[in-house]
Amino acid sequence: MSIQNDSRGSNLGGLEGLDPGPLSRRGFVMTSLITGLTLATAKVEAQVITTDAEGIEAGEVKIPAADGPMPGYRAVPKGDGPFPIVLVVEEIFGVHDYIKDICRRLAKAGYCAVAPELYARQGDLSTMTDVKTIFSEVVLKTPDGQWIADLDTTAAWAASAAKGDLDRLGVMGWCRGGRAVWLYDAHRTDLKAAVAWYGPLGGERSAIQPKTAGDVAAEIHAPLLALYGGADTGIPVASVEKARDAARAAGKNVELVIYPEAPHGFHADYRPSYRKDAAQDGWARALAFLKQHGVG
Template sequence: MVTLTRPEGTESDDLTLSRRAVLIAAGYAAFDVGANAEPVKTPEDGLISGWETLPGGLPAFVARPAGKGKHAAVIVVNEIFGVHEWIKDVCRRFAKAGYVAIAPEFFFRGDPDKTLAKLTDFTAIRAIVAKAGNEQVMGDVKTTLDWLGTQKFVHAKKVAITGFCWGGAVTWMAAARFPELKAGGAWYGRLKGDPGTEGRKWPMEVVADLKAPVLGLYGALDKGIPVADVEAMQAKLKGSKSSIMLYKDADHGFLADYRPSYNAAAGTDAWDRLLAHFKASGV
């Protein structure tokens, strides 16, 4: 599978693929659309979905079962590309499993025109993402938790969080901050910072503060997260209710079934494990 837009620049063959324009227009991240990728769309029958505006102007995409009654909830934290179509579809998948799924747009302050998903310049992408500091993000998680607690269709004492890449790290940090969360699922999120990133903490530094059991889901082929970091985190988690699954044949983004890095075997197994983890944690 050929990546359409590359870090080193777009190749001429990429531009002959008409599906690229369709996917990007649909809100997929241009950097990660593959030549053979197809838009993934979970059927919406039996669901209610759409955008909500939370206190403070925080936009959030919500998908939930249409039936009456209270449901457990999952906060879905996006990758660095914001709430694009794949993140929305993850929400629909959770809704099909019986959850109220909500994906806050954490980057809306730095990207009011919602251009992030269409950017191909990583410098521009990082500039937007960098504006969402840890404390601001934790504040948005709190806003989301409070909003869920006021909704008649949410079981407020049964809330979990999961996130991907950038959102994977957010998941660890939120689980160490909020006792309202009953479980977490961290997909290939960074575990520690680079030298010189003092001034904020990283997941490896907050293990002792975890208030909910987190299941980490990582790939051994991930070039951005060394296996040594994963093993060090596993050692720190030993004896706790949190754990990490390391898939030896999986790369970064192995659940994202619109990317070249998608790994069906690892992704399916990890998704099933996550749902089982939530259920075992009472969510």
């Protein structure tokens, strides 16, 4: 089946220069998702959350992109729908069991949640164990324009083939996916709400990643909930406050929550960085924020 992108939100708006570029001649390096958790963590913690599929439909899907089927994971309530869509944007580690479980949690809350494997063309994350290699060889070589186009394709597919309602579209992402949330919010004019979990606001700029999340803070369209850790050694609180202030000065809606004792990755229940209280509070805030702003 051929799925055409919905024309809504297709204008890059203030994100000039974000060209997807030529798609990889290799096509998709990853043709299926990671089984289990990422290999890039030395130890899996005992507090891993596992959400069952009772009352929902959940599993791996193939999303028809311009250059072939893109692997992804979808979870949606049973029933006819349509259900509000939440695009789930992975960390740098791929769509592994943690991201899949997040999709199931969202489906249990009434959402059509879809997590596309946005790095599938650049490298096989299922075999990679070194974080620095993942970042340098996969993440930094993935054009922003490419994954933005892939999220647009995913949203259109969710509405056409997965019981999703494109008029109630939200996005949620963690770590590098949190950065993506800011950028996608500046791209997609019909987005209703966005939730960024500890996404970096700064970083290196390049020809294929020409703007940081902080650069586009004043250009976002949808209300954005920013959930950050005060003990995150890689993301200064001042940088998040600066982005929030820039957005608000431009008349945008950004709600910032800082968890003073929480480190980076405080929602990642499979890692030592997990902080139960902050994770649970952030999740409750995220669901309430989506519903408050029309994704529900």
